[in-house]
Amino acid sequence: MNTKVTPALVPYDDAVARYEPTLGLEVHVELGTASKMFCGCPTAFGAPANTQVCPVCLALPGSLPVVNATAVESTIRMGLALNCTIVENCRFARKNYFYPDMPKDYQISQYDEPIAIDGYLDVEVPTSDGVETVRVEIERVHMEEDTGKLTHTGGATGRIHGADYSLVDYNRAGIPLVEIVTKIVPGTGALAPEVGKAYVSQLRDLMRSLGVSDVRMEQGSLRCDANVSLAPPDGPLGTRSETKNVNSLRSVERALRYEIRRQAAVLDAGEKVKQETRHFNEDDGSTSPGRSKEEAEDYRYFPEPDLMPVSAQPEWVEELRATLPELPAAHRKRLQSEWGISDFDMQSVINAGALELVEATVAAGVSQAAARKWWMGELAREANDRGVGLSELPVTIDHIVRVEDLISSGALNDKLARKVFEGILAGEGDADEVVAGRKLELVSDDGALLAAIDEAIANMPEVVAKIQSGKQQAAGAIIGAVMKATKGQADAGRVRALLLERLPAEG
Amino acid sequence: MTADITRLSAATLAAELAGKQMSSVEATQACLDRIAEVDPQLHAFLYVDAEGALATAASVDRRRDAGEELPALAGVPIALKDVMAMRGVPTTVGSKILENWRPPYDATVVSRLREVGLPVLGKTNMDEFAMGSSTEYSAYGPTRNPWDHDRIPGGSGGGSAAAVAGFEAPLAIGTDTGGSIRQPAAVTGTVGVKPTYGAVSRYGLVALASSLDQAGPCARSVMDAALLHEVIAGHDPRDSTSLPGPVPDVVKAARTADVRGLKVGLVKELNGPGYQAGVRQRFSEVVELLTALGADVREVSCPNFTYALGAYYLILPSEASSNLARFDGMRYGIRLGDDGEANVEEVMARTREGGFGPEVKRRIMLGTYALSSGYYDEFYGQAQKVRTLVQRDFAAAFADCDVLISPTCPTTAFPIGEKVDDPLAMYLNDIATIPVNLAGNGALSMPIGLAPEDGLPVGLQVIAPPRLDDRLYNVGAAVEAALEDRWGHPLIEEAPQ
Amino acid sequence: MADLTREQVAHLAQLARLDLSPDELDHYNEQLNVILAAVAQVGEVAARDVPATSHPIVMTNVFRPDEVRPGLSREDALSGAPAAQDDRFRVPRILEEEPS
């Protein structure tokens, strides 16, 4: 009987001051193939329940799997992008366990012969002193299949515990999954949660650039299990916990942070960390233990007799290597040098999640400085306030292109341009509609400007005198008055030119 | 009249249908009448699909009347082992756990039968999940041997063999994991062929042991088997283990029937003291016959066959334990013990406990053990190595021989009930048929006479190298012709009516 | 090779989801030991350097193109279900978390 009260969490800084965290990450990525891993059913997300099924993915008696060629190629490409060795001969295995979302009651996976091994991903981790690159080593990349989707019904919570029964939709069963397992990641210290988050984030970018998956964490096409253990400095590796289904980037960081604080408390109390599976609670960022099993699972792996081995001949692998696009790290380096900006500025763009938008905006003809200014300025602030991604704002690249055109033609200045974006964000239409609706056009009619100038000259004789005595810097006061009179809609440069024409320096 | 039709060979029936001397509906109805007459005693069928069979027959007749050129076996009725999925027709695999399950799809073999137009008379009895050698492990009661109703018809495909031997159907589909086509053929005096692994698609064949299962023809003559082989064999993209490339010309081989100069190896390890005297006697007569026909018969040794039975009874249960996991009462089949209180794990366990028979549970337990962590290398892993050794023995033997021969089984049909509670004694029935499944070769069993001591049929097994299934038919047809010359008629004619 | 104990047999039954009765446990315990003794000779074959054969006839890279094929209608998919609700298969309550 355990009568000990669960120790409190240790403050994070204290935890990482006393213990060294070691990370391990297992990521499952659903491939974006047209058909499933072992049958011809479609993989589209969100179809009505049990409409994307066939005898194979329902595991009807007698049905047999056949491997999707594109899934194998995508996995090899992922392995190559992760700097892995592609294993020349590998096979599928059956992982046997009973669970109602898995129609065959075994999962076709890979076991002792994964298709790719021993790779790495250099992860750029933002820190207070700039960017630190951490090499995360990859243990293996292997192919498997997804399970169906369970809905727990009845009872109070809709959760697994307390439900009266569950309903199963097998549309997702058999969608190709690639599992990417890291080796242990030691020595990240206090940075561990950020490393975990940055790894998953950069893995996601990598998958996206390969075009192998839409990697939408919110739809579950990228799922992460985060493992962490603590040990005293120079001590042997500690016992790890595995937090399952941490399904957003922020959650990866939060779950790791929580586990480090919790385990530190356990160790501080002189207790042992249990090797266990834990669940992440989105609501409060905590983790809680799963139902503990009396005995370890025994998956009774054996080679899948219904499938033939895969032979990744070097020629085939090289053909696939040639299809790899520029990978995100190289791509970022290239952009940074093309734009001629500092590491810090580049990292700011990446951290703001603005890289793709800035790149596309530049490609649409806007200068990199302007593109960064707009996306990283008010737009980033607005997105943050709304709690959405930049790309979800109503402002588009076309809007920015148009605003920049208006600025360079002299129709807008920066200040007015901000108002244009304000209007677009408020749903007042496109740039031209906002300009028209809010009457934001610069006053370019010289007659109107001259009238305002004359009025200012009349009101400020002492300033006029200074200007006429050759102190051109005094012109600012009159220009300010004109701008005020035109409610900011005058081009300050034009005003200055007209004023100096009106008041030529004497002598 | 109908009695005569049911005694015709498939080849003769096909010729009469093609010549419009008879309609497929007549042929099919004759079989259905015969089933109605004798099946209450034999119990070869678990389900008779009179309506479906007659509809197929009528459609073949219409096409023929319209002048369409039809394949050879179009309109010839056939029986289907209940291990093959057939859309809309109950498919139980001889198990209570699938009672009343009607698949929403067709096995590839069934699709081929439909394409060619063979009316499917119904589904035949079998040992539950094809585990057994006597059909006594069927959840629906045993099938009886037409030669002696108190004896087993072999298994697991006892229903298909008895249907053919009992003149209920000229042809049947069987499946053979360790001898389930050949051993029933041997003990019912019929012909059964296990083609090379991968020659016939396994898609829709409810898996027992994936790396051993193979479907094949059951018939009353070698030529009939060849005609059916031709219909069901061929590459299927839905089965990853299906062989690509053309099917050997088995019909031509059956017509050739010439063993002159053929090197025939007599496998020393598959014939000896454990074999019934009458079985050995008939077998040695065939050896003499082959020599007389011009074959060059020599003895070969396959020393690792001694371990084949042990390896088989590790590999089969291991694969079966995994293949049968899906029968959990969640998606199809019966569900037991779902009282609203029990959780999913309990309901699965209750369903499987009540839905599976004793032999199935025995093998699931054995396979679960052989795959479990810490025992895998000792059992499953080692058995797979023995499999390599068995293949090497075959390769060495085929280096010197064109085909190999042995008795199909050590004994003739044994009495119902004799071995049902003695798994080891039951397993020994398959001692001569199992090496072939481990290695993947094709093999044929054919009747070579009656054992003098009990008057029951004895089978000869002919084994060919992988993919060269045509050799089976060549040798089989030659032996068959010579024996029928000697007897004046096919052996099956001696079966009691 | 040591004989299987009754506890081991019970564990196997649990792994295999077979709700065996106490009598069956005894019965299978005895029979499994007899069968295992009979197949034990397999372990005695000197086969250290022999590769395992998992498929009788090995081919490699048997793939299908990534193309969508028609599957089952929902009616057909659910046609065998012991229980269904809201177009889904209905299953009893689940206690254990899924492994991954």
Ligand SMILES: [Mg+2]
């Ligand atoms: Mg996995």
Ligand SMILES: [Zn+2]
């Ligand atoms: Zn499917």
